[in-house]
Amino acid sequence: MFKKIRGLFSSDLSIDLGTANTLIYVRDKDIVLNEPSVVAIRQSSNGAQKTVAAVGTDAKRMLGRTPGNITAIRPMKDGVIADFHVTEKMLQHFISKVHGNSFLTPSPRVLVCVPCQSTQVERRAIKESAMGAGAREVYLIEEPMAAAIGAGLPVDEANGSMVVDIGGGTTEIAIISLNGIVYAESVRVGGDRFDEGIVTYIRRNYGSLIGDATAERIKQEIGTAYPTAETLEIDVRGRNLAEGIPRSFTLNSNEIMEALQEPLSAIVQSVKSALEQCPPELASDIAERGIVLTGGGALLRNLDKLISEETGLPVIVADDPLTCVARGGGRALELLDKHAFELLTFE
Amino acid sequence: MSNEQLLGQETEEYGQVFPAAEFVTAREQQGLSVDDVARELKLSGKYIESLERGAFDELPSMVFARGYVQSYSKLLNLDVSRYLALFDNLYGSTSAGNAPQFRTTSGAQSTAKLGDPVIKWSAWIFVLAIVAATVWWWKIQQGADPAISLSPATESVEVESVDGSTLIVPSGLAHGNDNQTAPQPEINLVASDGTELTADAANSEVPEADSAETSSDASIDSSVETQAEAEVQQEEAPQPVIGTDVSLRITFTDECWVSVEDHTGKVLEMRVKPGGSELNVSGEAPLKLLLGRVEAVGNVFLNGSAVEFNRGSRSGVVRLTLPQSE
Numbered sequence: 001m002f003k004k005i006r007g008l009f010s011s012d013l014s015i016d017l018g019t020a021n022t023l024i025y026v027r028d029k030d031i032v033l034n035e036p037s038v039v040a041i042r043q044s045s046n047g048a049q050k051t052v053a054a055v056g057t058d059a060k061r062m063l064g065r066t067p068g069n070i071t072a073i074r075p076m077k078d079g080v081i082a083d084f085h086v087t088e089k090m091l092q093h094f095i096s097k098v099h100g101n102s103f104l105t106p107s108p109r110v111l112v113c114v115p116c117q118s119t120q121v122e123r124r125a126i127k128e129s130a131m132g133a134g135a136r137e138v139y140l141i142e143e144p145m146a147a148a149i150g151a152g153l154p155v156d157e158a159n160g161s162m163v164v165d166i167g168g169g170t171t172e173i174a175i176i177s178l179n180g181i182v183y184a185e186s187v188r189v190g191g192d193r194f195d196e197g198i199v200t201y202i203r204r205n206y207g208s209l210i211g212d213a214t215a216e217r218i219k220q221e222i223g224t225a226y227p228t229a230e231t232l233e234i235d236v237r238g239r240n241l242a243e244g245i246p247r248s249f250t251l252n253s254n255e256i257m258e259a260l261q262e263p264l265s266a267i268v269q270s271v272k273s274a275l276e277q278c279p280p281e282l283a284s285d286i287a288e289r290g291i292v293l294t295g296g297g298a299l300l301r302n303l304d305k306l307i308s309e310e311t312g313l314p315v316i317v318a319d320d321p322l323t324c325v326a327r328g329g330g331r332a333l334e335l336l337d338k339h340a341f342e343l344l345t346f347e
Numbered sequence: 348m349s350n351e352q353l354l355g356q357e358t359e360e361y362g363q364v365f366p367a368a369e370f371v372t373a374r375e376q377q378g379l380s381v382d383d384v385a386r387e388l389k390l391s392g393k394y395i396e397s398l399e400r401g402a403f404d405e406l407p408s409m410v411f412a413r414g415y416v417q418s419y420s421k422l423l424n425l426d427v428s429r430y431l432a433l434f435d436n437l438y439g440s441t442s443a444g445n446a447p448q449f450r451t452t453s454g455a456q457s458t459a460k461l462g463d464p465v466i467k468w469s470a471w472i473f474v475l476a477i478v479a480a481t482v483w484w485w486k487i488q489q490g491a492d493p494a495i496s497l498s499p500a501t502e503s504v505e506v507e508s509v510d511g512s513t514l515i516v517p518s519g520l521a522h523g524n525d526n527q528t529a530p531q532p533e534i535n536l537v538a539s540d541g542t543e544l545t546a547d548a549a550n551s552e553v554p555e556a557d558s559a560e561t562s563s564d565a566s567i568d569s570s571v572e573t574q575a576e577a578e579v580q581q582e583e584a585p586q587p588v589i590g591t592d593v594s595l596r597i598t599f600t601d602e603c604w605v606s607v608e609d610h611t612g613k614v615l616e617m618r619v620k621p622g623g624s625e626l627n628v629s630g631e632a633p634l635k636l637l638l639g640r641v642e643a644v645g646n647v648f649l650n651g652s653a654v655e656f657n658r659g660s661r662s663g664v665v666r667l668t669l670p671q672s673e
Contacts, residue, residue, distance in 0.1 A: 313389055314415070315418075319410075
């Protein structure tokens with residue numbers, strides 16, 4: 001009863017609970033929150049009490065730079081919850097942040113995007129943690145579906161659309177027609193694996209150790225998936241493993257492309273296998289129109305070019321790929337009272 | 348300033364036509380044919396031609412049209428962001444989230460949503476009204492309470508005593524919250540005329556008195572032959588002089604056990620007094636006096652004046668409440 005009253009003061013939310021970033025779309029508004037999924041936890045001196053020190057951007061700045069009593073952790077791993085309680089705290093923080101300084105604790109209806117091949121247990125964990133964070137009702141939608149809606153694809157038509165959503169932890173590939181998923185695949189390769197690839201490459205070739213944050217910066221600034229005419233360069237500082245002293249060195253985009261080969265080929269392989277599994281009618285639709293890339297991974301330079309060359313199909317990058325999933329979820333939420341139920345999964 | 352840039356600026360100014368012809372110019376400058384471009388972009392030649400004519404409605408959907416514009420301009424080394432901005436200006440952003448016109452056509456706005464300001468404010472007003480009503484009700488309750496809580500002190504109870512006269516007594520006394528404070532006038536009386544009579548205590552109704560105290564059947568039992576036989580328990584309304592200090596003086600002719608309690612139940616004196624001694628006690632009235640051996644008691648003086656009481660107890664024990672009621 002009280003939850004319902006509080007619900008009157010809450011807006012419906014669509015949450016893209018990603019491995020790297022959490023985005024919240026407020027119904028009838030826009031993306032209002034886009035923060036890293038990181039929580040910093042402070043342990044009291046006697047070790048008994050744990051409190052949340054920072055969430056989001058502030059916490060991300062602490063990653064890899066924390067003293068003994070603070071741990072900055074990423075509660076999501078491979079698109080699913082790795083630490084239930086921390087996820088709950090993070091969601092709680094984000095939901096109240098979205099609602100501003102409300103007199104009442106918000107109790108919104110929440111739509112959460114889940115990886116399409118997550119298990120029932122993982123879905124339940126996401127649902128429970130959203131409930132624990134104060135949601136009145138929780139709906140789940142499969143990520144590629146939300147991504148396709150968010151990208152503006154005509155999902156309700158009797159035409160095949162293929163969407164590749166490259167997130168932080170997972171890459172979701174789906175072929176959608178008539179509001180339904182015909183084929184979906186989820187590979188646990190994403191932006192994090194790109195970073196890991198860069199760290200490994202630098203350790204092997206330069207004998208230096210860099211952190212995840214630096215690797216991410218390298219990826220964003222000079223990372224490319226396909227050889228380009230111009231070569232970009234970046235200066236990086238890392239700890240030399242042999243000397244144990246920080247050293248500076250210069251990397252170029254071709255080296256990074258080499259470093260990214262392993263995760264990129266995994267993505268290309270799964271796109272190819274999705275096309276293999278696809279019914280021929282839909283395959284011809286896709287061949288004619290092309291594949292749509294969404295998610296943060298789509299921002300990697302020339303990734304569309306790589307996939308296009310590998311598959312021989314046109315590939316386009318969606319408008320504002322980072323927020324596609326959250327916007328698509330929001331769109332589904334707007335249609336929730338009418339006919340979007342077929343888009344959602346209810347467990 | 349080149350031709351293309353001029354053309355582009357015009358389009359930006361008028362915002363009506365997409366400068367698709369720039370693609371043709373750029374393509375021809377680079378010596379590419381439509382087929383080359385189609386092969387490079389993996390698109391059909393038909394789509395490329397539509398694109399170059401600016402006939403985006405011939406393409407599968409606006410999302411793809413935008414994507415093709417992006418790929419084409421990238422291939423021709425043109426300013427991708429400029430063309431995308433132009434495209435978005437003309438046809439609106441293709442993504443679902445920032446397409447307000449999409450919502451109006453779907454009619455989703457017609458249904459009132461929970462976050463609707465009107466509902467929000469009316470809910471606030473409703474909650475405030477409930478709060479105000481609760482406060483008002485509580486005030487009323489508060490206003491009524493003192494009357495109730497005061498009444499025990501001020502309310503008087505009419506008590507009909509044995510002799511038929513009516514006493515008006517504060518009910519707080521008759522009430523007696525606990526047995527110690529409650530005056531329990533138990534007076535042994537011997538009727539002077541010696542007739543035996545029984546009076547029901549019900550006659551001396553004390554409406555609010557505890558049943559244990561009121562239930563006693565006040566019996567006046569007396570006979571001439573067996574003096575001190577009569578043990579009368581008379582439920583008598585106590586004096587209106589509660590809390591006033593009185594002094595008590597008792598003289599003893601022989602050894603006697605005596606106990607004096609004040610009205611709160613505080614024991615003032617409890618001991619055996621030797622013969623020929625005196626007991627002087629002062630305390631808050633009414634005082635409860637218990638004399639263990641009435642024959643040994645000489646005189647009892649309350650505030651200097653002698654108190655007459657019935658000495659005819661069979662057991663020799665006399666209980667008195669002083670000052671005595673008439």
